[in-house]
Amino acid sequence: MKYIIFLFPLLLSAHPHLFIDVELEKRENTIAVDWVFDDMNSEILIMDYDSNFDEKFSEEEITLFIDEVFINMILEYHFYTYLKVDSKDIPIESIFTNFLLKIRERRFIMSFELNLAEFQKADFELSFYDESYMSSMEIKNPKGFQDFKVGEHIEFYGYTISWKGV
Numbered sequence: 001m002k003y004i005i006f007l008f009p010l011l012l013s014a015h016p017h018l019f020i021d022v023e024l025e026k027r028e029n030t031i032a033v034d035w036v037f038d039d040m041n042s043e044i045l046i047m048d049y050d051s052n053f054d055e056k057f058s059e060e061e062i063t064l065f066i067d068e069v070f071i072n073m074i075l076e077y078h079f080y081t082y083l084k085v086d087s088k089d090i091p092i093e094s095i096f097t098n099f100l101l102k103i104r105e106r107r108f109i110m111s112f113e114l115n116l117a118e119f120q121k122a123d124f125e126l127s128f129y130d131e132s133y134m135s136s137m138e139i140k141n142p143k144g145f146q147d148f149k150v151g152e153h154i155e156f157y158g159y160t161i162s163w164k165g166v
Helices: 002-011 039-049 059-080
Strands: 018-026 030-037 081-085 088-090 096-104 107-115 123-128 135-143 149-152 159-164
Touching (some): 018 159, 030 039, 039 059, 039 096, 039 107, 059 081, 059 096, 135 159
Parallel strands (some): 018 135
Antiparallel strands (some): 081 088, 081 123, 096 107
């Protein structure tokens, strides 16, 4: 009995409530990123932010999302996105561009690009994870990368892709 009580806190550990498929496409100087949210969270976010229910997001709807959600994700959580170039941490906000919201097959999608134009012929490591364990992020079918490796993050519910620039 005392062993069950000892193990009980381990059973209560944090676990994800949000599941995101991360779709990546490497282009000449950018990485295009789509976060495809799970069905349940997609329904909630679409209901909250597609106020006219036309299955696309207007500038006003995107602005509301930015004000209510996005700003905190950048400022507090680094957008759950971490980049190392030649083992040096690069602030995501310095290379983050072209933010959009989309709906595809009733799934809520956040799209953005990472501008890598200033980094050439380097070793890259791009990770997506949430240190609170509330979100699980998995890289799915990366496109345009050569000689890359995808692996689970060793500490959080996330994934890392690494590659060499040419």
